[in-house]
Amino acid sequence: MGITKRHIHPLQANKLADYAKVLSNPARVAILNYVGDCDGCLCKDISEKIRLSQPTTSQHLQVIKKSGLLKSKFEGKSQYYRINVDKLNELKNLFQEFFEATEAKCN
Amino acid sequence: MGITKRHIHPLQANKLADYAKVLSNPARVAILNYVGDCDGCLCKDISEKIRLSQPTTSQHLQVIKKSGLLKSKFEGKSQYYRINVDKLNELKNLFQEFFEATEAKCN
DNA sequence: AATTAATATAGCAATATTACAATATTAATT
DNA sequence: AATTAATATTGTAATATTGCTATATTAATT
Numbered sequence: 001m002g003i004t005k006r007h008i009h010p011l012q013a014n015k016l017a018d019y020a021k022v023l024s025n026p027a028r029v030a031i032l033n034y035v036g037d038c039d040g041c042l043c044k045d046i047s048e049k050i051r052l053s054q055p056t057t058s059q060h061l062q063v064i065k066k067s068g069l070l071k072s073k074f075e076g077k078s079q080y081y082r083i084n085v086d087k088l089n090e091l092k093n094l095f096q097e098f099f100e101a102t103e104a105k106c107n
Numbered sequence: 108m109g110i111t112k113r114h115i116h117p118l119q120a121n122k123l124a125d126y127a128k129v130l131s132n133p134a135r136v137a138i139l140n141y142v143g144d145c146d147g148c149l150c151k152d153i154s155e156k157i158r159l160s161q162p163t164t165s166q167h168l169q170v171i172k173k174s175g176l177l178k179s180k181f182e183g184k185s186q187y188y189r190i191n192v193d194k195l196n197e198l199k200n201l202f203q204e205f206f207e208a209t210e211a212k213c214n
Numbered sequence: 215a216a217t218t219a220a221t222a223t224a225g226c227a228a229t230a231t232t233a234c235a236a237t238a239t240t241a242a243t244t
Numbered sequence: 245a246a247t248t249a250a251t252a253t254t255g256t257a258a259t260a261t262t263g264c265t266a267t268a269t270t271a272a273t274t
Contacts, residue, residue: 220271222269222270224267226265231260234256234258236255236256238253239252241250242248243247
């Protein structure tokens, strides 16, 4: 035991929790804020901006990218990160629906 | 090391991450779904519904309550949980603003 | 006062997360 | 070919999370 029992919960609950987990670390939120600001960001720049080491930043970037919220493009040895706006909208709607559905039940 | 470095991040990033952490476990999302449905739920009923033990459910309830998303009232030995709709709205707006602000930057 | 019922707490084991330094990989540049 | 620069990977340590069983607490009921 000690591991989350995903299989006993509804799919929707697992999905929301998975996305929430991406946002559950302030470094990742800060990264998303910064990547939104610049237009194509490098890992090195991000790591300096958020003041975490390059490897730590790289790992966070991979976690966010795996969720689909970030996309990236290599140009030579440089990898430029951008927000995936489609995915961002998907999340916005998912959270919105959760909050509204939960609120609607309370009447 | 190994602990999240909250102090290096903006307050807003920490705040969003804290709330996201509450939603980052499917059991807690399932609890919120269920408590929304019933009108005043008991820990025991919730634990049966979400199929986790009573102590585990109790702990999740405390985590959610600490965030403000749930409120409760004792009647005798029974504790009735309800959604705190005001807090729910606060979260809805917080997430909404995050998604919209992030999206707005991408233009 | 003893019993019952609802909830909370303590203690534990398994696993996950966070962050780093050191190193490896990769691709452009000299 | 050697160097540089950007990123990724490996290994590690500290801490956090998840869930359980066993037990404690609390308040109503008998």
